[in-house]
Amino acid sequence: MAKTTSTLTPQPFKNEPATHATAPSSATDGFFQTPPRLENPFLEDEAYKRLFSFYLPKPLQTSLSTPIARFGALTLAPSTLSHVHNAESNPPRLVSHTPFGEPSNTLITSPGWQALQSLGLSEGIVAIAYEHEQGAYSRPHQYLKYILWQPSSAGVTCPSAMQDGAARLLSLHLASKDVERSETERRVFERAYKHLTARDAEAWTSGQWMTERQGGSDVRNTETLATYAPTFSPEESTVDTDGLPLGPWSISGFKWFSSATESNMTILLAKTPSGALSAFYAPTRRQAKAASTREHAPKTELNGITIHALKSKLGTRPLPTAELELNNTRAYLLGAPGTGIKTIATILNITRVHNSISALGLWARGLAISRGYARVRRVAGTLLAATPSHVAELAHQHTEFRGLAHLGFFCVALLGIAEAAAPGYCPSPPPPADPATSAAAAAERLGVAVEQAPLLLRLLTPVAKALTARAAIAGLAEGMESLGGVGYLENEDVGVNVARLFRDANVLSIWEGTTNVMAEDCVRVLKGRGGAGAVEAVSEWVGGRVELWEGRGGESVVRVWEGFKKIVEETSVEELKVSGREVLATLAWVVVAVLLGEDARRDGDAVTGEVARRWMARRIGVEKKDWREAVEWDRKIVFGEEKVGDRARL
Numbered sequence: 001m002a003k004t005t006s007t008l009t010p011q012p013f014k015n016e017p018a019t020h021a022t023a024p025s026s027a028t029d030g031f032f033q034t035p036p037r038l039e040n041p042f043l044e045d046e047a048y049k050r051l052f053s054f055y056l057p058k059p060l061q062t063s064l065s066t067p068i069a070r071f072g073a074l075t076l077a078p079s080t081l082s083h084v085h086n087a088e089s090n091p092p093r094l095v096s097h098t099p100f101g102e103p104s105n106t107l108i109t110s111p112g113w114q115a116l117q118s119l120g121l122s123e124g125i126v127a128i129a130y131e132h133e134q135g136a137y138s139r140p141h142q143y144l145k146y147i148l149w150q151p152s153s154a155g156v157t158c159p160s161a162m163q164d165g166a167a168r169l170l171s172l173h174l175a176s177k178d179v180e181r182s183e184t185e186r187r188v189f190e191r192a193y194k195h196l197t198a199r200d201a202e203a204w205t206s207g208q209w210m211t212e213r214q215g216g217s218d219v220r221n222t223e224t225l226a227t228y229a230p231t232f233s234p235e236e237s238t239v240d241t242d243g244l245p246l247g248p249w250s251i252s253g254f255k256w257f258s259s260a261t262e263s264n265m266t267i268l269l270a271k272t273p274s275g276a277l278s279a280f281y282a283p284t285r286r287q288a289k290a291a292s293t294r295e296h297a298p299k300t301e302l303n304g305i306t307i308h309a310l311k312s313k314l315g316t317r318p319l320p321t322a323e324l325e326l327n328n329t330r331a332y333l334l335g336a337p338g339t340g341i342k343t344i345a346t347i348l349n350i351t352r353v354h355n356s357i358s359a360l361g362l363w364a365r366g367l368a369i370s371r372g373y374a375r376v377r378r379v380a381g382t383l384l385a386a387t388p389s390h391v392a393e394l395a396h397q398h399t400e401f402r403g404l405a406h407l408g409f410f411c412v413a414l415l416g417i418a419e420a421a422a423p424g425y426c427p428s429p430p431p432p433a434d435p436a437t438s439a440a441a442a443a444e445r446l447g448v449a450v451e452q453a454p455l456l457l458r459l460l461t462p463v464a465k466a467l468t469a470r471a472a473i474a475g476l477a478e479g480m481e482s483l484g485g486v487g488y489l490e491n492e493d494v495g496v497n498v499a500r501l502f503r504d505a506n507v508l509s510i511w512e513g514t515t516n517v518m519a520e521d522c523v524r525v526l527k528g529r530g531g532a533g534a535v536e537a538v539s540e541w542v543g544g545r546v547e548l549w550e551g552r553g554g555e556s557v558v559r560v561w562e563g564f565k566k567i568v569e570e571t572s573v574e575e576l577k578v579s580g581r582e583v584l585a586t587l588a589w590v591v592v593a594v595l596l597g598e599d600a601r602r603d604g605d606a607v608t609g610e611v612a613r614r615w616m617a618r619r620i621g622v623e624k625k626d627w628r629e630a631v632e633w634d635r636k637i638v639f640g641e642e643k644v645g646d647r648a649r650l
């Protein structure tokens with residue numbers, strides 16, 4: 001495996017002023033830039049520290065700080081980064097035939113990719129949510145790890161996201177009293193759930209196959225056909241890799257994008273002969289019938305699936321995104337025929353939260369690299385960290401990040417509350433209920449009513465998905481520029497390769513629903529049947545929180561919110577859809593203003609107060625500061641209380 005150069009080992013940095021060189025540089029002598037040093041975000045990143053203490057109560061901060069600090073270090077360990085390097089250097093490939101000419105259709109992924117997948121699973125990047133050990137805070141715990149993991153994961157988080165969505169879907173399905181289920185179906189779904197929530201070698205990831213050539217945003221044109229065919233032909237295998245019966249539905253069609261191609265199962269959309277768009281569960285592999293007749297024949301085979309081609313992509317290159325042809329893929333129907341969109345929405349509501357935290361994770365790493373570089377790079381004899389115009393843009397980026405990080409994590413917290421209040425299937429008895437981590441306690445801490453958490457979550461998930469993705473892409477473009485020419489390079493050091501992060505971020509505004517699709521979704525919620533309830537939930541939460549601010553801008557936030565409400569009430573759905581992106585932006589501004597205000601209020605943190613003031617200044621008049629004072633705040637927003645020259649390396 002190729003070695004990465006380590007920028008993580010402290011580099012000696014001499015702080016003497018630049019001297020006039022006596023001889024010109026050669027390829028091997030002269031000036032070499034000290035690389036930026038990446039530090040454990042749990043210890044270095046002020047924004048991360050604020051999220052950790054805002055979204056977890058004190059006792060959990062205490063019990064989780066050591067394991068999360070360890071995990072933060074692990075995400076930057078040379079061994080982890082060398083897996084990323086290996087995965088990036090060895091993109092997946094498709095082998096169509098064996099050396100002896102037999103058809104093979106085998107997907108090869110790199111050892112680095114596989115190691116990262118196992119690492120993420122064993123760290124509970126999905127399982128934490130289903131172990132329920134932190135009650136309503138299990139989701140914040142999970143995503144506080146996830147945000148650290150994303151930039152060092154080479155994109156294994158994509159299958160993990162779908163795994164999480166599938167686990168939630170199956171847990172709700174298994175817990176539902178309204179669904180009729182045969183004994184076989186119960187066994188099959190319970191087994192899948194067990195795999196999806198495992199940490200060990202038994203753990204499964206899942207695919208999510210919706211998009212076809214006719215459209216990904218609008219899946220109503222799905223052409224894939226599901227036929228009820230409970231009788232198997234003698235040539236067909238009848239059991240999956242666990243020896244459980246394959247499903248009675250036979251599915252054929254063409255799926256245009258499948259990211260988690262090597263997953264063990266999938267949830268997919270297909271139409272029944274009556275045209276009812278429905279959701280199905282299918283294992284991707286089955287026991288091979290041929291195994292009994294041919295020597296050395298593989299024991300398992302794909303479940304009626306041919307990997308037609310792998311996509312060539314701008315980013316997420318280690319992730320095997322494929323086109324798949326389905327021919328008699330054996331599957332089980334999930335829910336009633338015709339409820340496909342509703343069923344798949346359960347998965348999407350989870351994967352969109354993953355998408356938000358993925359965007360934040362990539363962006364956070366970009367910001368960390370920019371900070372690190374500013375501490376070591378001199379321009380015109382001055383460190384960038386002491387160059388006001390450079391730090392001003394970094395401060396702008398950090399303010400944007402801190403605002404949108406709250407939006408993402410607010411959704412995470414709401415998800416935790418909603419799930420704790422309405423738990424799904426749980427195979428083993430959950431840990432004893434702790435009142436301190438109950439849905440009620442978590443909701444009270446956040447200032448929301450438990451019953452309103454699902455409404456807020458439904459409304460804000462598309463807002464967070466859309467805006468974190470767009471902002472991360474723009475932020476990482478700034479991040480590249482902040483390193484000058486080096487920022488644009490596809491350098492071998494994956495730890496500080498901002499171009500890689502930028503490439504990877506670009507898909508986040510497309511998959512799981514484009515920005516326009518998110519805007520339309522948000523408008524649909526606002527103007528739909530549950531709209532009044534969702535608006536009421538925001539009103540109560542905003543009103544209840546700013547009441548605690550004793551003035552300090554609260555009334556202005558309420559004014560913007562009331563103005564927004566009026567527009568929503570008075571505008572038709574069609575018109576509102578046209579300005580859907582402004583709907584997203586205004587809603588996000590209000591929610592973030594409240595969250596930043598709350599974050600500053602809880603402990604009077606002055607830097608957070610300034611971040612909140614700057615966020616509010618985008619929409620309401622706030623007092624302008626003297627520029628010298630503003631420069632000082634810029635520095636604090638980016639570097640915290642650290643003074644330029646404070647630290648040995650500066």
Ligand SMILES: Cc1cc2nc3c(=O)[nH]c(=O)nc-3n(C[C@H](O)[C@H](O)[C@H](O)COP(=O)(O)OP(=O)(O)OC[C@H]3O[C@@H](n4cnc5c(N)ncnc54)[C@H](O)[C@@H]3O)c2cc1C
Pocket residue numbers: 208209210211214215216217218257258259260313316321507510511512513514515516517520
């Ligand atoms: C790397 C990668 C991996 C992927 N992995 C998967 C996967 O694993 N499983 C899967 O099912 N799909 C996957 N996708 C597909 C992805 O979800 C779709 O590409 C996406 O949903 C958009 O669908 P589309 O490509 O058909 O574009 P279209 O739906 O044709 O969209 C084209 C344009 O129309 C706009 N548009 C669409 N609807 C509206 C509307 N109502 N109002 C306004 N504008 C609109 C969109 O914003 C977009 O700009 C993947 C895509 C990529 C790039």
